[in-house]
Amino acid sequence: MFDMKKVLMAVGLILLMPLALCLAGETGDRLSKESVIEKIQKDKVIRVGMSTFVPWAMKDKQGKLVGFEIDVARQLAKDMGVDVEFVPTAWSGIIPALMTGKFDVIIGGMGITAQRNLKVNFTTPYDYSGMSMVAHRKKAQGFSSLADFNKKDVNVAVRMGTTAEQAARKFLPKASLRLFENESQALQELNLGRVHAVVSSAPMPVFHALKYPDKLFVPLEENFTKEPIGFAIRKGDPDAVNFFNNWIINQHASGFLKEKKAFWFESRDWEDLVK
Amino acid sequence: MLNKSVKPLTLVDLAVVLAVTAGVFFFFVRMVQVLDYHWDWQAIPGYFLFKDPETGRFHANMLLQGFGTTLKLSIWSMGIAFVLGTLSGIMGARGGFIGQMISRFYVETVRNIPSLVLVILFYYFVSSQFLDAMGLDQWVRNQSAPVTRAISLLLAESGQINAFVSAAAALAIYEGAYISEIVRGGINGVSGGQWEAAWSLGLSPFNTFRLVILPQAFRRAAFPLAGQFISTIKDSAIVSVISVQELTFQGMELMAATFLTFEIWITITLLYFILTFSLSRTISFFEKRMAIRQ
Numbered sequence: 001m002f003d004m005k006k007v008l009m010a011v012g013l014i015l016l017m018p019l020a021l022c023l024a025g026e027t028g029d030r031l032s033k034e035s036v037i038e039k040i041q042k043d044k045v046i047r048v049g050m051s052t053f054v055p056w057a058m059k060d061k062q063g064k065l066v067g068f069e070i071d072v073a074r075q076l077a078k079d080m081g082v083d084v085e086f087v088p089t090a091w092s093g094i095i096p097a098l099m100t101g102k103f104d105v106i107i108g109g110m111g112i113t114a115q116r117n118l119k120v121n122f123t124t125p126y127d128y129s130g131m132s133m134v135a136h137r138k139k140a141q142g143f144s145s146l147a148d149f150n151k152k153d154v155n156v157a158v159r160m161g162t163t164a165e166q167a168a169r170k171f172l173p174k175a176s177l178r179l180f181e182n183e184s185q186a187l188q189e190l191n192l193g194r195v196h197a198v199v200s201s202a203p204m205p206v207f208h209a210l211k212y213p214d215k216l217f218v219p220l221e222e223n224f225t226k227e228p229i230g231f232a233i234r235k236g237d238p239d240a241v242n243f244f245n246n247w248i249i250n251q252h253a254s255g256f257l258k259e260k261k262a263f264w265f266e267s268r269d270w271e272d273l274v275k
Numbered sequence: 276m277l278n279k280s281v282k283p284l285t286l287v288d289l290a291v292v293l294a295v296t297a298g299v300f301f302f303f304v305r306m307v308q309v310l311d312y313h314w315d316w317q318a319i320p321g322y323f324l325f326k327d328p329e330t331g332r333f334h335a336n337m338l339l340q341g342f343g344t345t346l347k348l349s350i351w352s353m354g355i356a357f358v359l360g361t362l363s364g365i366m367g368a369r370g371g372f373i374g375q376m377i378s379r380f381y382v383e384t385v386r387n388i389p390s391l392v393l394v395i396l397f398y399y400f401v402s403s404q405f406l407d408a409m410g411l412d413q414w415v416r417n418q419s420a421p422v423t424r425a426i427s428l429l430l431a432e433s434g435q436i437n438a439f440v441s442a443a444a445a446l447a448i449y450e451g452a453y454i455s456e457i458v459r460g461g462i463n464g465v466s467g468g469q470w471e472a473a474w475s476l477g478l479s480p481f482n483t484f485r486l487v488i489l490p491q492a493f494r495r496a497a498f499p500l501a502g503q504f505i506s507t508i509k510d511s512a513i514v515s516v517i518s519v520q521e522l523t524f525q526g527m528e529l530m531a532a533t534f535l536t537f538e539i540w541i542t543i544t545l546l547y548f549i550l551t552f553s554l555s556r557t558i559s560f561f562e563k564r565m566a567i568r569q
């Protein structure tokens with residue numbers, strides 16, 4: 001005996017097959033059409049979210065943006081044949097701003113972390129950064145290791161929402177943290193001697209100590225973390241990840257990234273631009 | 276002029292002036308000592324205007340641009356808030372049950388949300404649904420050069436227009452709730468006898484309201500309204516959290532780049548003060564003129 005239900009189901013499945021195949025083909029098509037790469041090319045502009053971080057991105061004397069990230073984003077736009085538009089954004093709100101489409105990509109020295117990666121997608125690293133520390137000569141006299149700072153009565157200032165905050169929590173769990181919206185506020189607190197040290201991405205702590213040698217010093221000889229830095233884009237866009245990854249691989253290979261890094265991080269030739 | 280006699284300076288006045296001067300002086304001396312801060316004022320003028328080394332022409336730099344944005348933002352949000360608040364105020368005072376409910380709902384909701392929260396909610400939720408989806412920034416980018424320039428002069432550049440419009444709208448809604456209460460109070464403050472007098476002259480209810488009540492209500496509301504406008508300028512500083520490039524945001528960006536924390540904060544304070552103080556002086560000038568006319 002035929003089971004009428006099974007027959008009907010089989011017929012239905014056979015009829016649906018081409019439709020399913022069509023849909024599968026369309027998904028790939030749709031993904032590439034919805035990619036931010038497509039949008040950038042259509043609009044002829046790439047909108048880059050960033051925040052001021054010396055020397056990654058900052059305004060020069062004439063109010064023009066300069067810095068390592070800025071060079072990277074400009075070169076990227078040039079290679080894509082589009083204009084670049086920078087969207088300076090408060091760091092604490094930069095991920096929600098990306099997720100709600102206020103710009104296309106974050107090129108802002110953003111360290112790749114698991115928590116951030118749950119919300120956004122990252123490219124392969126285009127740079128590595130590490131945490132460093134600058135301390136107050138009087139308050140942190142004789143301190144020379146992380147253990148010296150990891151004490152109950154030690155105050156450490158960091159910029160809110162940065163990997164510096166995470167690093168400080170991880171490596172200095174006993175010290176009390178003071179969180180600030182901007183790096184300049186954290187450094188001000190240090191200059192006033194209200195905190196023992198500021199934790200921040202290299203090379204800023206070293207530069208700052210060089211500026212006030214009689215008051216500040218660098219207690220640790222080497223950076224105490226190494227962090228990969230990537231572009232951040234909205235989730236669900238494999239085309240964009242692929243495009244940006246390959247662009248980054250190319251720029252590593254051509255020496256562009258190395259050359260820019262040497263200029264912004266190892267030399268101080270750019271200081272006249274800013275002040 | 277008003278007949279105000281100038282009182283002679285007494286010894287007590289003199290003592291107060293001396294005490295205040297000494298207090299201010301002591302404060303600054305202590306501040307310099309405690310802060311142990313390397314003051315560097317030289318760089319500040321350059322952040323207002325800089326000379327293009329190639330053309331030799333002067334261009335507005337960050338602080339002046341931020342000042343301009345604050346000014347534009349204040350004017351737009353004041354304008355919209357005034358319209359919104361007046362409508363809601365009239366509805367609250369003279370509208371029927373539904374009108375009064377709408378007005379109360381608006382005022383109570385907005386007044387009980389911190390302005391910071393309102394600005395953020397507006398930017399991430401409301402503006403994402405409308406402005407970003409409509410592609411306002413792309414539309415601006417596609418216009419011809421003179422149109423784009425006009426828009427950037429009146430509002431903001433294409434890259435910042437969504438944030439600017441969202442900020443202006445959020446501020447307008449926020450200030451509008453307060454204006455609504457001021458207008459409602461002004462209308463309710465006009466005595467009932469005015470209505471009866473106008474009716475007995477044969478004016479229609481609409482004309483009574485338009486020609487008799489509203490002018491008197493606005494005269495009563497004029498100075499609280501002016502105070503609200505000054506508040507708008509000060510409140511505009513909060514939109515720096517959604518990265519609108521107004522004075523406070525530009526100042527913070529500059530501080531992040533130059534570490535001239537105190538010089539820049541002091542400069543910003545002065546700029547806001549110049550703006551609000553000159554507005555309040557203008558208002559009191561008109562206040563005197565109106566007092567004479569009455």
